[in-house]
Amino acid sequence: MHMQAKEIAALGVFAAAGAGIHAAEALLPPIVPIPGIKPGLANIITLMVLRRYSPRAAAMVLIVRIAIAALLSGNVSGLAYSLAGGILSFAVSAFVYRVLGRDGLWFAGVAGALAHNGAQFAIAVFIMGKGVLVYAPFLAVAGCITGLFTGLAAKFASDKLSP
Amino acid sequence: MKAKQAIPIGITAAVLIAGLIGCIAVMSRDKGSTAQIYRENKLLYTIDLDSVKEPYNITIAGDHGEENIIRVEHGSISMESASCPDKLCVSQGESHTGLPIVCLPNKVRIVVTDEQEADAYAG
Numbered sequence: 001m002h003m004q005a006k007e008i009a010a011l012g013v014f015a016a017a018g019a020g021i022h023a024a025e026a027l028l029p030p031i032v033p034i035p036g037i038k039p040g041l042a043n044i045i046t047l048m049v050l051r052r053y054s055p056r057a058a059a060m061v062l063i064v065r066i067a068i069a070a071l072l073s074g075n076v077s078g079l080a081y082s083l084a085g086g087i088l089s090f091a092v093s094a095f096v097y098r099v100l101g102r103d104g105l106w107f108a109g110v111a112g113a114l115a116h117n118g119a120q121f122a123i124a125v126f127i128m129g130k131g132v133l134v135y136a137p138f139l140a141v142a143g144c145i146t147g148l149f150t151g152l153a154a155k156f157a158s159d160k161l162s163p
Numbered sequence: 164m165k166a167k168q169a170i171p172i173g174i175t176a177a178v179l180i181a182g183l184i185g186c187i188a189v190m191s192r193d194k195g196s197t198a199q200i201y202r203e204n205k206l207l208y209t210i211d212l213d214s215v216k217e218p219y220n221i222t223i224a225g226d227h228g229e230e231n232i233i234r235v236e237h238g239s240i241s242m243e244s245a246s247c248p249d250k251l252c253v254s255q256g257e258s259h260t261g262l263p264i265v266c267l268p269n270k271v272r273i274v275v276t277d278e279q280e281a282d283a284y285a286g
Contacts, residue, residue, distance in 0.1 A: 033255040035267045075248065100167060107171035114178065124265075128272055129204035131263055137185025138262075144179040 007053065011061050018045035018065035023072040034135065036120045037142040040113060040150055042069070046090060047112075047154035051105055052161065055094040062090050081123075089116035105158070109151020114143040189262065195277030198240045200233060203270045212238050212275070229269040240273055242266065 022042035031037065042065060050058035066086050070079040093112035096104055117139040124132050200208040202223055218236040220243060231252070234243040242252040247268035255264050264273040 030251055030254060033251060034262070035251050035265050096171075100171065103168060104171060107175065110171070110175050124267060127203075127270055128265065128267070129201070131201065131204075131272055131274055132265060134189045134262060135265075137182045137189060140178055140182035141186060144175055144182065148175065 007057070011049065011053070011057055014045050014049050015061045015064040015068065018042045018061060019068035019072060021045065022065060022069035026069070026073045026075070032142075034138055034142075036117065036124065036135075036139060037146075039146050040116065041153075043089070043093075043109065043112060043150045044154045044157065047093065047105060047109055047151065048158050048161070050094060050097055050108070051102065051154070051158050055098075058094065059087075059090060062086055081120075085116045085119050088119050089113065091115075105155045106148065106151035109149075109154060110144060110147035113147030113150065114140065117143040195275055196238065197276055198235070199274045199276070201272040201274070204272075210235060210240070212236075212240060223269075223271055225269050231266055231269055231271045233273065240264075240275065242273070245269060245271075 019042075021044070025039060025041050031039070045065065046058050046062045049061045063083070063086075066079070066082050070076050070082060089112040092115035093108040096111045097108040100107060121132075121136060121139050124135075196211060196213045198208075198210045198212050199206055200210075200221065200223065202225070207223065208221060212235070215235055215237045218234065221233045221235060223231040223233065228246070230244075230246045232243040232245075234241050241256055242264055244250075245252050245266050247266055252264050252266035252271070255262075263275075266272070
């Protein structure tokens with residue numbers, strides 16, 4: 001449970017960067033007019049912390065980031081959904097990373113994005129009924145693309161980061 | 164190391180290809196002319212879009228002040244305005260892709276199908 005001051009400071013910077021990306025992304029107009037599809041760029045930060053530090057550190061950065069972003073964007077009502085999706089997605093990413101190691105960081109991004117979309121979709125089906133099932137393939141494709149992007153971005157950014 | 168990458172690449176490619184095939188299948192379905200408006204998964208309106216002569220609006224009000232205004236015209240239906248923050252349903256425009264127009268925050272859904280499918284949904 002003991003953390004170095006240096007590590008705490010670094011995690012604070014990562015959390016701030018993530019919150020900034022998260023809030024900025026919320027300001028962008030939707031890329032495709034389909035509910036639930038977003039780039040999830042802040043996940044790059046979570047994946048970078050997962051690789052550089054530990055799953056525990058990444059989980060802390062994730063929770064702090066989501067809380068700050070909710071306050072920044074003023075959308076506190078969405079906080080519970082955001083946290084649920086974020087934590088589930090992170091659990092899947094952390095598991096994949098544990099199994100595959102460093103070379104699997106990109107796939108941790110893909111698996112996390114698919115888990116996030118899957119969870120959102122499950123809630124949508126629960127609320128709206130099976131009529132929204134036709135959205136499933138669109139969410140699957142979007143999860144692959146955004147997950148690949150964030151996963152690879154995290155990999156390349158981590159490679160450039162000084163040790 | 165190469166072998167270890169093969170499985171994740173395979174899974175990603177499989178999901179991507181299956182998803183793309185699914186998207187094409189959904190978008191290439193025959194477009195019907197029967198619009199159904201649901202709120203909280205309950206059917207509120209069934210409209211034959213081909214028999215609409217004068218355009219009109221339908222207002223769907225929720226229990227907590229939510230409001231969706233739906234524009235009905237000859238052969239088309241769209242979300243005119245919504246009280247939700249993201250307005251995704253408004254930017255979805257007309258339902259021409261076979262995808263339902265969905266307003267998740269207000270739990271409103273518009274589906275355009277043909278008659279037979281409409282019966283299947285109701286059943």
